[in-house]
Amino acid sequence: xxxxxxxxxxxxxxxxxxxGASGGQGVVLGPxxxxxxxxxxxxCELVMSLDTLISGRHFPEDMPAEDIGWRSLAVxxxxxxxxxxxxxxxxxxxxxxxxxxEWLAAFCEGFQALARQADIALVGGDTVRGPLTxxxxxxxxxxxxxxxxxxxxxxxxxxxxxxxxxxAAAGLAAWQAGARTGALxxxxxxxxxxxxxxxxxxxxxxxxxxxSDGLAADLGHILEESGVGAELSLAQLPCSPALAEWAxxxxxxxxxxxxxxxGDDYLLLFTLMPGLNLPRDAVQxxxxxxxxxxxVLGADGELLPALPLGxxxxxx
Amino acid sequence: xxxxxxxxxxxxxxxxxxxGASGGQGVVLGPxxxxxxxxxxxxCELVMSLDTLISGRHFPEDMPAEDIGWRSLAVxxxxxxxxxxxxxxxxxxxxxxxxxxEWLAAFCEGFQALARQADIALVGGDTVRGPLTxxxxxxxxxxxxxxxxxxxxxxxxxxxxxxxxxxAAAGLAAWQAGARTGALxxxxxxxxxxxxxxxxxxxxxxxxxxxSDGLAADLGHILEESGVGAELSLAQLPCSPALAEWAxxxxxxxxxxxxxxxGDDYLLLFTLMPGLNLPRDAVQxxxxxxxxxxxVLGADGELLPALPLGxxxxxx
Numbered sequence: 001x002x003x004x005x006x007x008x009x010x011x012x013x014x015x016x017x018x019x020g021a022s023g024g025q026g027v028v029l030g031p032x033x034x035x036x037x038x039x040x041x042x043x044c045e046l047v048m049s050l051d052t053l054i055s056g057r058h059f060p061e062d063m064p065a066e067d068i069g070w071r072s073l074a075v076x077x078x079x080x081x082x083x084x085x086x087x088x089x090x091x092x093x094x095x096x097x098x099x100x101x102e103w104l105a106a107f108c109e110g111f112q113a114l115a116r117q118a119d120i121a122l123v124g125g126d127t128v129r130g131p132l133t134x135x136x137x138x139x140x141x142x143x144x145x146x147x148x149x150x151x152x153x154x155x156x157x158x159x160x161x162x163x164x165x166x167x168a169a170a171g172l173a174a175w176q177a178g179a180r181t182g183a184l185x186x187x188x189x190x191x192x193x194x195x196x197x198x199x200x201x202x203x204x205x206x207x208x209x210x211x212s213d214g215l216a217a218d219l220g221h222i223l224e225e226s227g228v229g230a231e232l233s234l235a236q237l238p239c240s241p242a243l244a245e246w247a248x249x250x251x252x253x254x255x256x257x258x259x260x261x262x263g264d265d266y267l268l269l270f271t272l273m274p275g276l277n278l279p280r281d282a283v284q285x286x287x288x289x290x291x292x293x294x295x296v297l298g299a300d301g302e303l304l305p306a307l308p309l310g311x312x313x314x315x316x
Numbered sequence: 317x318x319x320x321x322x323x324x325x326x327x328x329x330x331x332x333x334x335x336g337a338s339g340g341q342g343v344v345l346g347p348x349x350x351x352x353x354x355x356x357x358x359x360c361e362l363v364m365s366l367d368t369l370i371s372g373r374h375f376p377e378d379m380p381a382e383d384i385g386w387r388s389l390a391v392x393x394x395x396x397x398x399x400x401x402x403x404x405x406x407x408x409x410x411x412x413x414x415x416x417x418e419w420l421a422a423f424c425e426g427f428q429a430l431a432r433q434a435d436i437a438l439v440g441g442d443t444v445r446g447p448l449t450x451x452x453x454x455x456x457x458x459x460x461x462x463x464x465x466x467x468x469x470x471x472x473x474x475x476x477x478x479x480x481x482x483x484a485a486a487g488l489a490a491w492q493a494g495a496r497t498g499a500l501x502x503x504x505x506x507x508x509x510x511x512x513x514x515x516x517x518x519x520x521x522x523x524x525x526x527x528s529d530g531l532a533a534d535l536g537h538i539l540e541e542s543g544v545g546a547e548l549s550l551a552q553l554p555c556s557p558a559l560a561e562w563a564x565x566x567x568x569x570x571x572x573x574x575x576x577x578x579g580d581d582y583l584l585l586f587t588l589m590p591g592l593n594l595p596r597d598a599v600q601x602x603x604x605x606x607x608x609x610x611x612v613l614g615a616d617g618e619l620l621p622a623l624p625l626g627x628x629x630x631x632x
Binding site: 035039047048051126128139140149 | 358374405444446466
């Protein structure tokens with residue numbers, strides 16, 4: 001038996017599952033032809049992104065297949081969230097050393113669980129034999145002219161976040177130390193793209209990005225694209241009992257390090273014009289300034305020295 | 317210096333180049349944010365496809381970077397051609413062991429040369445460190461309801477092709493025997509997606525596919541999806557002086573083998589209702605029948621034994 005028949009079966013499942021709902025999903029033709037045929041929504045613009053995950057680099061080699069499936073879609077959906085887009089369709093390229101039925105079933109389960117939750121249809125893809133590598137391309141839609149960008153932050157805007165930065169990096173550190181369960185490793189393995197928040201921020205946020213490389217590094221992208229600077233207060237960064245407990249067993253600066261430089265959180269970082277109400281669950285963590293650069297205030301309000309933004313030893 | 321800065325520069329070039337023409341291309345925002353923002357054409361459906369090429373598997377490891385760039389876009393554009401779609405936007409995922417400036421410049425030159433020719437805009441992508449692997453996602457547009465599919469072939473339809481099947485497989489065989497120039501290796505290294513033909517076939521062809529796995533195998537997909545069979549005549553398959561010359565130095569059945577089972581041609585294979593005129597340069601090579609299965613007539617009109625469609629020793 002052709003061992004990749006299994007994979008085709010997976011894609012076909014997506015095809016049948018979504019053809020039943022093809023009206024709502026805009027799927028005229030799903031997987032199985034040379035291309036998918038899709039109906040865009042009148043009055044909307046498309047938002048497209050694509051991300052590749054390599055085993056051992058973007059996730060630990062021993063991560064469960066179900067988590068890998070979830071995660072490979074999640075990091076892409078987070079890009080749609082950062083643009084304020086509504087997910088519509090995705091394509092998947094799966095490079096596998098061998099077609100292991102059990103692994104594949106688990107991968108699909110994780111992938112499809114998030115796809116159902118985010119209401120995105122898998123409409124096509126490619127499967128090849130090679131080192132374990134996953135590339136997902138996502139398309140979302142946004143009312144014309146309403147997409148969020150990195151470039152709109154203005155001096156005086158409030159810098160905001162809704163969630164606890166650093167949990168994913170702490171979760172990865174815990175994983176590398178042997179932990180396989182717990183709130184932190186779960187934050188690393190199963191990022192939850194903030195799609196509803198992103199859509200709510202349309203017309204409200206002046207700039208938005210998702211935190212994949214670390215809070216400071218991704219804030220840097222907003223500052224660069226907007227031509228502004230920012231002041232960020234460590235004391236205002238949300239923390240959680242799990243993160244605090246992890247930090248208690250680490251060197252003194254570990255909390256600040258994972259919160260500022262830890263990647264993989266996939267939280268939205270956004271700026272709000274003064275006077276606008278914060279969305280529910282969001283907190284202000286700083287302010288946009290006209291002076292370029294990032295100024296970080298420590299827990300006691302003291303100015304911290306320039307940050308080494310390139311920290312990446314938390315990344316696999 | 318961050319060695320991947322070079323790659324970002326490449327994407328930015330695409331961004332600026334295409335922002336100048338953003339009206340025509342429908343590119344509201346190109347590479348550099350979390351996602352690209354694109355304007356679909358009213359009244360059109362989207363056609364999407366994605367293909368991954370792995371070094372040493374989908375192309376020889378010593379293929380020039382410029383050819384790899386061209387080829388990675390070409391195989392995707394061929395899917396759009398097979399659907400009758402007009403190319404619009406593409407995203408590129410590039411996994412590279414090292415960021416070699418010279419290699420990268422050549423890759424980009426090949427990729428962009430075909431992108432300009434096909435009028436498709438590179439609007440985003442991802443670059444990671446890993447084994448040399450290229451994934452390209454393409455989006456095209458087609459007037460609503462007019463996309464070509466594999467499933468519409470009916471008994472009596474003429475089976476047609478425009479080009480010489482087998483040249484790419486012969487070119488790969490020549491490459492593996494040491495050839496680096498010549499018409500056949502060029503056909504393998506630089507496939508020319510038949511975009512104009514695909515668009516011309518809208519409303520005319522009852523079914524269409526591009527030949528990537530070999531004429532017989534891809535015809536098999538049309539037959540399966542359409543629920544029909546076909547008769548194919550070896551004597552009617554177009555040949556070229558270059559292919560004939562190559563075959564003259566090969567075992568007797570080599571010509572039939574590369575023409576029927578050789579992959580990588582990226583020619584359109586399509587069916588026409590009886591009575592319709594053949595497009596220019598197209599020839600009839602067989603006919604659709606209601607009896608299932610593929611019947612191949614030899615050069616003297618004799619019926620050939622059942623074909624081993626799984627031949628794949630021409631593929632790297």
